[in-house]
Amino acid sequence: MLGNPEDKAAAAAAAARPAGARPASPPAAGAMIDVRDVSKSFGSLRVLKNVSMQVDRGQVVVVIGPSGSGKSTLLRCVNRLETVDSGEVVVDGRSLSDPKLNVNAVRREIGVVFQSFNLFPHLTVLSNLTLAPMNVLKLDRAAAEERARRLLEKVGIPDKADALPTQLSGGQQQRVAIARALCMEPRIMLFDEPTSALDPEMIKEVLDVMRDLAREGMTMMVVSHEMGFAREVADRVIFMDQGEIVETGTPEHFFSEPEHERTKRFLGTILRH
């Protein structure tokens, strides 16, 4: 269920508020991720400058941009791995700036997949998957393992449950990482360059899993340069450069008629290689 073109265009327009504009009105009712006028600096380096964007329930938004553009930082602000200097991030109706917020409760609804997988090397694949369900959701071992095995099946590696992460290929490790995030039954999935550390032949197996997730209606925010993936499943693509959202639109828009010179130049480099 990816919505008709009009919906997409409307959503694109909503997200393409000019950088620097104050959010004028409350977000659309369906917004799962609502980033409002967020700025963030590391020391004197401004990595996010008045960024506003939304991801609606069930939508897939792909964020592209050169390295150092702030796209990973933006993603990390959504589960408060980074705090914002100004502005606000609202996830599923809860403001992450709220001092009374139980951040662990919000995070358990947001799955994150990292570029470097970040599997726990001292635990087997199965234990990587059951750790959070058993400790956070308090599932008993049998229930957690059943869930874990089901998800390993889903990502196509049911036979690796007892392996250690380092015994797996990069593609397999990343699929385990996706299954580990799904074990918490999150409502949102964040992907931070999930295929950038992978050999070309392993990229497809990871993208296939992500594609299935998107088709099942998962709300997803994906930092990635996989334009083929974006074209197939993204509702919207956001192009960032130097801490700002430069351009937002459908994947088709980016392939056919990108407006800004910076966008054209960037797409030129990633599509040509």
Next chain:
Amino acid sequence: MDPIVANLDFLIGGYATTLKLSAGAMALALAIGVLVASVRVWGGRIGSAAGGAYVEFFRNTPLLVQLFFYAVLFAPANLGLSRDPVVVALVGLSVYTGAYVTEVIRSGILSVDQRQSEAARSLGLSQVQTLRRVVLPQAFRTVIPPLGNLSIALVKNTAVASAIGALELLQAGSIVSSRTFRLEPLAGVVVAYLSITIPLAILTGHLERRLRFAR
């Protein structure tokens, strides 16, 4: 061998005390080390400073001086906690060794990639759960060799307890030696220390191989 055989029970009693002192102090030092290292890393500025002060104070003063200090401090005339020199030595050795263990564990914690914590926190694990389930198990595996070193050093340091009157291995051996004017009891003491420290070295190597994991 006669003086050893004639005083075997007495010597074995000292040996048993050294074993108990070593095991007890190592267990306590590990507990102190994990606790203080955690405070040093995650306890903010105050925790870090307090933990640092503990470490620097106790590893930069002689163990013998510390034991003398506790012996007087714990005496009935002062705190009255205990007149048993073995108990005093246990406390002193634990606090002293704990300072070293703290630094070793702290280096282990710092060697665990920050991204491991991020992954754990992203799954909804609390700070304490992350520490206990993800960071510390990896930190421990990294620091098994230096912890093995410290445990061997601790076994040898228990001999210092003889100076405050604890009847441990060295004390027992030297009593027998001076009563009989013979060297064998002290040679036996040396062998007895080796019988503890060499298996410890082997155990360390074994644990290191068994718990090794590639990063």
